[in-house]
Amino acid sequence: MILAGVETTSVTLIWTLSLLLNNKDVMNKTRAEVDTVVGKERQVNESDLTNLVYLQAVLKESMPLYPAGPLSVPRESITDCTVNGNHIPAGTQLFVNLHKIQRDPKVWDNPLDFQPERFLMTYKDYDVRGQNYDYLPFGGGRRMCPGISFALRAIQFIVANLAHGFEISTPSDEPVDMTQAFKLSNLKVKPVEAILIRLSSSQPLLNIEELELYFLILLFHQHQYLYKISP
Numbered sequence: 001m002i003l004a005g006v007e008t009t010s011v012t013l014i015w016t017l018s019l020l021l022n023n024k025d026v027m028n029k030t031r032a033e034v035d036t037v038v039g040k041e042r043q044v045n046e047s048d049l050t051n052l053v054y055l056q057a058v059l060k061e062s063m064p065l066y067p068a069g070p071l072s073v074p075r076e077s078i079t080d081c082t083v084n085g086n087h088i089p090a091g092t093q094l095f096v097n098l099h100k101i102q103r104d105p106k107v108w109d110n111p112l113d114f115q116p117e118r119f120l121m122t123y124k125d126y127d128v129r130g131q132n133y134d135y136l137p138f139g140g141g142r143r144m145c146p147g148i149s150f151a152l153r154a155i156q157f158i159v160a161n162l163a164h165g166f167e168i169s170t171p172s173d174e175p176v177d178m179t180q181a182f183k184l185s186n187l188k189v190k191p192v193e194a195i196l197i198r199l200s201s202s203q204p205l206l207n208i209e210e211l212e213l214y215f216l217i218l219l220f221h222q223h224q225y226l227y228k229i230s231p
């Protein structure tokens, strides 16, 4: 349970940060929303997360683009059945290709573009809990991921704190390399390099030790993190 949760959560966080680094307009909108909801006088609380609707859309969009687990957990048919005219004998093992379904151009417009706005407009009623068979970031049915609420809150909380407290960029403003290593988990081939600059030294922040702890648990775990904080 813990292994299933650490790897998927860290991979999702890494891809989300990489997408934000490569899409400055989305990063700026995320920061603007956090600034409006939280203000400059205090740090982000967990209770703020329900009001950060743009940030929720960012995560809804990053998960299908770079799914932590491209395939579902295996299923096995217990009786003979017919699906779309195909005979499936009892005992057949099935893996659902979540990555392909969630970026099917027959369903999604510009499926490879990073457009969180689609979850505020056309797909605003889509949620992540397996109700739409063309959108299954946490799978669906009885074997759907049991860690959804924890994972979403952890990632939203970290991204909200980063956007609120830091200017984040890559060294020399180079785009992040987005090559995926499709294995059981969808790891990045190259680690992310990011520079974090405090936006205001007077602004109360999630303290650095806490932030370090999150990074260590979620990113260092895979040697996927490399960052500098200044000043």
Ligand code: HEM
Binding pocket: 001, 002, 004, 005, 006, 008, 009, 012, 063, 068, 069, 071, 072, 073, 074, 098, 136, 137, 138, 139, 140, 141, 142, 143, 144, 145, 146, 147, 148, 150, 151, 152
């Ligand atoms: C963003 C983070 C996460 C993503 C994207 C994710 C995604 C998934 C997906 C796609 C599945 C397969 C579901 C299916 O086949 O229908 C799954 C299963 C599972 N997840 Fe997650 N997960 C995440 C975080 C977590 C966390 C935090 C935990 C635990 C604390 C967790 C525990 C599990 C377990 C135990 C299963 C297997 C369920 C079974 O075999 O029936 N996951 N997850």
